[in-house]
Amino acid sequence: MTRIGLYPGTFDPLTYGHLDIMTRASRICDKLVIGVAENSGKSPMFSLNERLEIIQEQMALVSQKHGLENEILVQSFTGLLTDFSEKIGASFIIRGLRAVSDFEYEFQMASANRRLKENLETVFLTASEHQHFVASSLVKEIAKFGGDISSFVPPEVEARIQLYFRP
Numbered sequence: 001m002t003r004i005g006l007y008p009g010t011f012d013p014l015t016y017g018h019l020d021i022m023t024r025a026s027r028i029c030d031k032l033v034i035g036v037a038e039n040s041g042k043s044p045m046f047s048l049n050e051r052l053e054i055i056q057e058q059m060a061l062v063s064q065k066h067g068l069e070n071e072i073l074v075q076s077f078t079g080l081l082t083d084f085s086e087k088i089g090a091s092f093i094i095r096g097l098r099a100v101s102d103f104e105y106e107f108q109m110a111s112a113n114r115r116l117k118e119n120l121e122t123v124f125l126t127a128s129e130h131q132h133f134v135a136s137s138l139v140k141e142i143a144k145f146g147g148d149i150s151s152f153v154p155p156e157v158e159a160r161i162q163l164y165f166r167p
C-alpha cells in the first residue's frame with residue numbers, strides 16, 4: 001500500500017520553515033503531495049500559479065541536495081481540504097508546529113477535519129530549532145518595511161518578494 005501524505009498550506013510566501021517540513025515529510029510517506037490552497041479570501045501576495053512555480057522550483061533543488069527518493073507532487077486545490085485529501089487518496093495530513101501559539105489553531109483544524117472525514121489523521125512535525133518562529137506573515141511584514149529576509153526565504157523567493165514591494 002502506497003502511503004500518501006498531504007502537506008497543505010497557502011505558502012505565501014514559501015519559507016525555509018516550509019521547505020524543512022516538506023523535506024522531512026517526504027521521508028515519512030511513500031508519496032508526498034504538497035497541496036497549495038488558492039485562498040483568495042486571504043488576498044495572497046503571489047498568485048496561485050506563482051506559488052506553484054516557486055514550490056516546484058525550490059523542491060527540485062532541495063530534493064537534489066538531500067537526495068530525496070520518494071515522489072513529491074505539487075498540486076493546487078480549492079474547497080475543503082478533506083475533499084482534496086479524498087481525491088488524491090491521502091492517508092494523512094502533515095502540518096508543521098512552530099510555537100505553542102500555533103497549537104490552538106492547528107488543534108481546531110485537525111479536529112474539524114477528522115469530524116468531516118473520520119479516518120483522516122493529522123501528523124504534526126515540530127519545526128526545526130532555527131525555524132521555529134518563521135511565519136509567512138512575518139516575512140511579508142519585514143520585507144514591506146525593507147528589512148532583511150534572507151535568513152527566512154531562499155534567494156529566488158527573496159528576489160520575487162523584493163520585486164513585489166519595489167517593482
Ligand code: PNS
Nearest residue numbers: 008009010011037079080081109112113
Ligand atoms: O498555511 P496556512 O494558511 O495555515 O494553511 C491553511 C490551510 C490552507 C491548510 C487551511 O486554510 C485549509 O485547509 N483550507 C481549505 C478549506 C478548508 O478545508 N477549511 C477547513 C479546515 S478545518
